[in-house]
Every structure is written in structure tokens, then in C-alpha cells.
Amino acid sequence: MQKMKILIIEDAETVRNELKDFLTAYGYEVEAPDDFQHVLSYATKEDIHLILLDINLPVFDGYFICREIRKSSQVPIIIVTSRNNEMDELMSMNLGADDFVTKPYHTQILLARIDAVLKRAYKQPEALSLTVGELKLHLANGTISYKGGHQELTKNEFKILHYLMVKKGSIVSREELMEHLWSSDLFVDDNTLSVNVTRLRRKIESLGMENPIETRRGLGYILS
Amino acid sequence: MQKMKILIIEDAETVRNELKDFLTAYGYEVEAPDDFQHVLSYATKEDIHLILLDINLPVFDGYFICREIRKSSQVPIIIVTSRNNEMDELMSMNLGADDFVTKPYHTQILLARIDAVLKRAYKQPEALSLTVGELKLHLANGTISYKGGHQELTKNEFKILHYLMVKKGSIVSREELMEHLWSSDLFVDDNTLSVNVTRLRRKIESLGMENPIETRRGLGYILS
DNA sequence: CTGCAAATTTACCGCTCCTTTACATGCGAG
DNA sequence: CTCGCATGTAAAGGAGCGGTAAATTTGCAG
Numbered sequence: 001m002q003k004m005k006i007l008i009i010e011d012a013e014t015v016r017n018e019l020k021d022f023l024t025a026y027g028y029e030v031e032a033p034d035d036f037q038h039v040l041s042y043a044t045k046e047d048i049h050l051i052l053l054d055i056n057l058p059v060f061d062g063y064f065i066c067r068e069i070r071k072s073s074q075v076p077i078i079i080v081t082s083r084n085n086e087m088d089e090l091m092s093m094n095l096g097a098d099d100f101v102t103k104p105y106h107t108q109i110l111l112a113r114i115d116a117v118l119k120r121a122y123k124q125p126e127a128l129s130l131t132v133g134e135l136k137l138h139l140a141n142g143t144i145s146y147k148g149g150h151q152e153l154t155k156n157e158f159k160i161l162h163y164l165m166v167k168k169g170s171i172v173s174r175e176e177l178m179e180h181l182w183s184s185d186l187f188v189d190d191n192t193l194s195v196n197v198t199r200l201r202r203k204i205e206s207l208g209m210e211n212p213i214e215t216r217r218g219l220g221y222i223l224s
Numbered sequence: 225m226q227k228m229k230i231l232i233i234e235d236a237e238t239v240r241n242e243l244k245d246f247l248t249a250y251g252y253e254v255e256a257p258d259d260f261q262h263v264l265s266y267a268t269k270e271d272i273h274l275i276l277l278d279i280n281l282p283v284f285d286g287y288f289i290c291r292e293i294r295k296s297s298q299v300p301i302i303i304v305t306s307r308n309n310e311m312d313e314l315m316s317m318n319l320g321a322d323d324f325v326t327k328p329y330h331t332q333i334l335l336a337r338i339d340a341v342l343k344r345a346y347k348q349p350e351a352l353s354l355t356v357g358e359l360k361l362h363l364a365n366g367t368i369s370y371k372g373g374h375q376e377l378t379k380n381e382f383k384i385l386h387y388l389m390v391k392k393g394s395i396v397s398r399e400e401l402m403e404h405l406w407s408s409d410l411f412v413d414d415n416t417l418s419v420n421v422t423r424l425r426r427k428i429e430s431l432g433m434e435n436p437i438e439t440r441r442g443l444g445y446i447l448s
Numbered sequence: 449c450t451g452c453a454a455a456t457t458t459a460c461c462g463c464t465c466c467t468t469t470a471c472a473t474g475c476g477a478g
Numbered sequence: 479c480t481c482g483c484a485t486g487t488a489a490a491g492g493a494g495c496g497g498t499a500a501a502t503t504t505g506c507a508g
Contacts, residue, residue, distance in 0.1 A: 098340075099323075154484055170364035174466095192486055194466060199485090217465060217495065218379040222365055378495060398455095416497055418455060423496085425456095441454065441505060 004118055005029040005047050009039055009065065010054040010080070019052070022107060023114075041183040043069045050118055053097075055081040070096040074166075076117045080105075130165040132212050132223050135204065137161055146207040156181060157200040164213065164223040173220035197221065228342055229253040229271050233263055233289065234278040234304070243276070246331055247338075267293045274342055277321075279305040290321060300345045302337060304329075354389040356436050356447050359428065361385055370431040380405060381424040388437065388447040397444035421445065 006028050010016045013034065020032040033042055043051055043065075051069065055062035066077060077096070082103040098117045101110055130137045136145045142158045144151050153161065163180050164172055174193055181196075182188045201211050214222050230252050234240045237258065244256040257266055267275055267289075275293065279286035290301060303324040322341050325334055354361045360369045366382050368375050377385065387404050388396055398417055405420075406412045425435050438446050 098344075156485070171366055189487065191466085191488085195468080195486075198467060198469095215466070216366065216376070217493085219366060219382075224365075380496070413498065415455085415499085419457080419497075422456060422458095439455070 004049040005031065006114070007042055007048045007051045008032040009043075009051060009057070009062070011057050012054075015054075026111060028114075039065065040068055043073065043075070048075055050114060051075055051077045052114075053077055053079050055079050066097060078113060078117055130162070132165060132168060133209070135207075135209055135212060137165055144204065144207070146204070146209045149207040151203045151207060153200070153203065156196045157203065160196060160200055164221060168223045171216055171220045171222045175220075177221070227251070227253055228273040228346075229255065230338070231266055231269075231272045231275045232256040233267070233275060233281070233286070235281050236278075239278075250335060252338075263289065264292055267299070268297050272299055273346065274338065275299055275301045276338075277301055277303050279303050300341045302341055354386070356389060356392060357433070359431075359433055359436060361389055368428065368431070370428070370433045373431040375427045375431060377424070377427065380420045381427065384420060384424055388445060392447045395440055395444045395446045400444070 006023055008016055008019050008023075008030060010019065010032070016032045016034070020030045023030050031042060031048065033039060039060075042048065053062050053066060055066075057065070062079065062081075066079065069075065069077065076098040079097045079100040080103060081100060099113050101113055130139070134146055137143075137153075137158075138145065139162070142153050142155075144153060144161070159181050160177060163177060174190065178188070178190070178193055181193070197213060201213055204213075205211060212223055214224055216222055230247055232240055232243055232247075232254060234243065234256070240256045240258070244254045247254050255266060255272070257263060263284075266272070277286055277290060279290075281289070286303065286305075290303065293299065293301065300322040303321045305324060322345070323337050325337055352363045354363070358370055361367075361377075361382075362369065363386075366377050368377060368385070383405055384401060387401060398414065402412070402414070402417055405417070421437060425437055428437075429435060436447055438448055440446055
């Protein structure tokens with residue numbers, strides 16, 4: 001399995017660093033930012049595979065953050081809580097969280113939970129690649145292949161194709177894609193998306209496949 | 225979502241029956257056999273969607289059963305355990321179980337876990353659609369289908385049909401539709417609506433269906 | 449039947465949305 | 479530093495959506 005990247009959202013610096021060291025030691029890549037303003041932009045990054053979310057945060061409530069993440073991403077979330085009552089458990093489950101851990105926890109249990117959730121989320125034998133027709137997108141190294149040929153994708157091309165593949169069969173509005181590619185506080189011309197789509201189409205066509213990214217004028221793009 | 229069938233593997237008859245009644249009340253189909261010799265044949269049945277497995281069984285250990293099931297099936301398994309130590313949690317996770325619940329548990333928590341696991345395992349691409357007669361409007365990709373044929377709709381056509389379908393059976397005035405299609409500050413000729421309705425009718429008829437959009441002269445349109 | 453308003457239909461074409469090419473910038477590897 | 483690649487911007491081109499106008503049809507009232 002590819003190297004998994006975990007995002008830690010936790011306000012206590014000591015806990016954060018301990019966790020980071022611990023998980024790094026066990027072979028995970030870890031992001032542990034200390035600014036909670038921009039935590040959401042971290043969370044929706046492509047390369048985050050799991051989020052460890054402390055529910056007990058200052059400023060934004062962890063519940064709020066969880067919901068916000070779920071609006072735009074299905075990345076697995078494990079909620080860490082010190083509130084040890086059932087309501088929390090229930091609410092956590094309804095928030096779209098994948099699991100939760102109650103403090104204090106044994107580190108080995110945390111590891112087991114993480115493993116389990118990751119396995120669940122990314123286990124499908126072909127979870128390492130998505131397909132449209134005979135076109136394969138390899139998640140591990142960001143390449144596409146078609147009938148023997150292959151091409152490397154840039155970050156943007158990957159994000160676009162990945163998102164469209166996940167939503168295969170549904171129209172994805174340009175707006176939605178824009179939000180997925182660029183944090184909303186960054187102002188990027190709408191045309192830039194078009195350019196990136198063109199570049200992606202070029203690469204796919206260079207493999208001999210006819211363009212699978214359909215444009216629905218005024219609505220968005222759709223992969224079929 | 226279809227009706228889900230849960231298999232309970234539990235030795236204590238009272239618990240078994242309580243669980244069965246409880247889950248049945250919440251809309252699940254439940255199998256709760258009392259013979260543990262043949263539990264494995266139950267477990268691998270096609271129509272079992274989830275297994276609730278008590279780890280603390282006589283004769284066969286629950287661990288053994290879990291492993292056996294996993295040899296031949298990927299059906300989701302939730303392990304129920306009263307042993308409240310870490311080893312159990314760890315081992316359960318490594319058995320291929322999808323989740324576990326520690327006794328004593330609150331029934332609402334059990335429900336939440338079951339829901340979560342089922343949702344993960346059987347989430348479908350949700351073919352959300354509205355219908356009139358045999359005509360289907362697919363919300364995800366903005367197409368209509370009728371007896372195997374498909375047609376793509378433009379933005380306006382989609383809006384019109386969608387609105388009429390939502391209000392199926394009642395008359396929708398032209399003014400109401402106009403407001404729904406164009407922001408009121410934009411002045412669009414009344415005739416434009418007629419043209420768009422015509423275009424929509426064309427596409428529906430091209431699928432071999434007779435026009436379902438009835439005009440009530442002086443009142444509006446109605447879908448029947 | 450006649451007249452008129454409402455709705456349909458056809459044809460046209462402008463304008464928005466999207467594509468595409470070319471160029472500028474900037475960052476990372478060596 | 480310098481080269482190369484990724485990526486954003488600018489500008490020109492194109493295609494089809496969809497609005498307009500005019501002709502035609504439908505339906506209702508007197």
C-alpha cells in the first residue's frame with residue numbers, strides 16, 4: 001500500500017507533536033499544522049488520506065470542522081474526544097466520521113483504529129486505481145494508462161481527473177471543480193480551469209483514447 | 225435503499241431475541257439462528273448484508289468464525305464483545321471485522337454503527353431521478369430516458385422539466401416558470417418560454433413518448 | 449362562422465461559454 | 479545560476495444555446 005498521509009487537527013501543541021512523532025515512526029506521513037484558520041484547506045487537499053480530528057477545539061468546534069470537511073470530501077475522519085458520554089459517540093457517527101477514539105487511549109489502539117479505517121477506505125483491490133472505460137488512473141503515482149501506453153499527470157490534471165472519476169456519471173460544475181482545485185480565497189481566472197482541462201484531454205488523447213471528458217455547456221463537465 | 229438483512233450470531237437466547245426484536249423494529253430483516261454448527265452456511269448466504277458477531281461463543285470461538293467467514297466472503301462484520309480489554313480490540317481489527325462494539329452498549333450506538341458500516345459497504349451511486357409515467361429525469365447528469373432511449377437536456381430544458389416534475393399534477397403558470405428560469409430583473413420575452421417548452425417536447429417525443437406536458441390555455445402547463 | 453388572444457412553431461443569428469494557442473512567471477532540480 | 483516543467487494569464491477563435499421575431503395554429507367567445 002502506498003504511504004499514507006495523516007492530517008492531525010489538534011490544538012494542544014505537545015499532544016500534536018507527540019502524535020506526529022509517533023505516527024511518523026510507524027511509517028505514516030503526517031501533517032500537523034498549528035493554524036486552525038486554514039485547517040480546512042489542508043483537509044481538502046488531495047494527498048491527505050485520513051484526518052485525526054480533536055473534537056475539543058478552541059474557536060471552531062470540531063463538529064463544525066467535521067461537517068465542513070464532509071461537504072467537499074469523503075476523506076476518512078477519526079474523531080478524538082475526551083468527552084466520554086454516549087451523545088458524543090452518536091453525534092460523531094452522524095457527522096460522517098468514520099470512527100472515534102476516546103481519550104485517554106492507548107497508542108496501540110489508536111494505531112489499530114487508523115489501520116482499520118484506512119483499510120476500509122482504501123482497501124478495494126483496485127482502490128489504487130480508478131477507471132473510465134479502459135483508461136486507468138493510478139492513484140499512487142499520478143499516472144494514467146490506456147492499452148499499454150501511459151502518461152504522467154501534473155497535480156492539477158490529476159485533481160481534475162480524479163474528481164471527475166469519483167463523480168463518474170454526474171455532471172460536475174466548473175464552480176465545484178474550481179473549489180476543489182484552488183482554495184476559495186485564491187482568485188484564479190475561470191479560464192484557467194478550461195486550460196487545465198484542455199491539457200488533461202491532450203494527454204488522454206495522446207494515448208489513443210477519444211476524449212472521455214464531455215462538456216455540458218452551462219452545466220459543467222461529465223465523465224462517461 | 226433496499227431492506228437490509230442482518231445475521232446475528234449470539235449464544236445467549238435472551239440477548240439474541242432482544243436484538244432481533246429491536247433491529248426488526250428499526251426496519252431491518254434479521255436472522256438469529258440458534259444452531260452454531262451451521263452458522264457458517266448462514267453467513268455465506270447471498271442475502272445477508274451484515275453480520276453481528278458475538279466474540280464470546282461456546283464451542284467455536286468467535287475469532288475462528290470471523291476468520292472462516294472472511295475466507296469466503298467480504299460481507300461486513302461487526303464484532304460484539306464483552307471483554308473490555310485492548311487485546312480484544314486489536315485482534316478484532318486484524319480479523320477483517322469492519323467495526324466492533326463493546327458490551328454493554330447503548331442500543332442507539334449499535335444502530336449508528338450498523339448504519340455507518342452498511343452505508344460504507346453498500347453506498348450506491350444514487351441514481352436519483354424523477355419520473356412521469358415511464359419518463360425518467362436523471363438529476364445527476366441532466367438527461368432523460370424512456371424505454372432505453374436517452375437524451376441530454378440543456379440547462380433551460382432541464383429547469384423546466386424539473387420544475388414541472390416537482391409540481392407534478394398541479395398547474396404551473398407561465399409566470400411561475402418564467403420566474404424560475406430567469407431572474408426577474410432580466411427582461412425576457414414571454415414567447416421565449418414557449419420556444420423552450422417546444423424544444424423540450426421535441427426531445428421527449430424523439431424518445432417515442434407522447435407529449436406529457438399539457439398546456440392549459442390561459443392557466444399554464446401541467447404534467448400528467 | 450368570425451375574430452382575437454394565446455400558444456406553437458420555424459428560422460435566424462448574436463452572444464455567451466468554452467476551447468485553444470501563445471506567452472509569462474515561478475519554482476525546483478541539478 | 480540555469481534549465482525545464484508546471485501553471486496561470488491573455489487573447490483570439492468557434493460552436494451551440496437560447497433569445498427574438500414572424501408566421502402559423504389552436505381555442506374560446508360572441
